[in-house]
Amino acid sequence: MNAAEIDAQIIEPVVTEVLESTLFLAAEPDPSFDWEDGSLRWSTVDLHRPALGALVLATSAAEAEAIFTMLWAGERVADEGAVAGMIDELANAIAGQALAQLDPHQSPGLGLPDAGRGTLPPAAGERRYGFRLEDGTRLGVSLRALV
Amino acid sequence: MPNVLIVDDSATARMLVRRCLTICGYRADQTFEAEHGRAALDQLKAEGIDLVISDLNMPVMDEEELRAMGATAVIRKPLSPAALAAAISRMDGAAA
DSSP states (O other), X not given: OBGGGOOHHHHHHHHHHHHHHHHOOOEEEOTTXXXXXXXOEEEEEEXXXXXXXXXXXXXXXXXXXXXXXXXXXXXXXXXXXXXXXXXXXXXXXXXXXXXXXXXXXXXXXXXXOEEEESXXXXXXXXXXXXXXXXXXXXXXXXXXXXX | OOOEEEEOXXXXXXXXXXXXXXXXXXXXXXXXXXXXXHHHHHHHHXXXXXXXXXXXXXXXSOXXXXXXXXXXXXXXXXXXXXXXXXXHHHHHHHHO
């Protein structure tokens, strides 16, 4: 299966559950996420099994820092590396849950998260989803086919 | 309650597990942390560890090596306090 075939029925509940259980904030789909924001911080996780491709989780730099501060409750300073590590972990959890939903009997196969920054131009064979936390923070999830 | 070693290359993930353990009633001095499997082995030798909660997808030591060491229960991220407590309870029951 191609990762870009993972549809809203799978990915939206997974993302909202991961965000809500991790951040203790309600989340809902919101297609207005700005993928052209030059300040984006994102993390890519390669998907190997049962879907092939990649999952990207993105949010703006300011919102990434705000999420980090809320999550760590002041225990850790929000430096660039620490914030990237947090996005990596959220992307990893979302990717693992999404793959598990596709086949609960198969151990999900996924790569290590890889952090990046800047705009994310559309990719061939890609599906994009936007989400908004109840505090207004916005995040985007991209599912990309193996090309 | 057992002493628990949390093994994950992500500091955020380790903090999230620690948060679950705190909700389950574990004290700070009952939880230990390691960034990867090799560091975990050092901690196991040095501390009185009863239980290891480890990520399966890490650099240095991967899922296959960890499973070969005897991992007995798998919980999918994100962890919840209830799922963690249930898994620990099942393991306690199996060990008794």
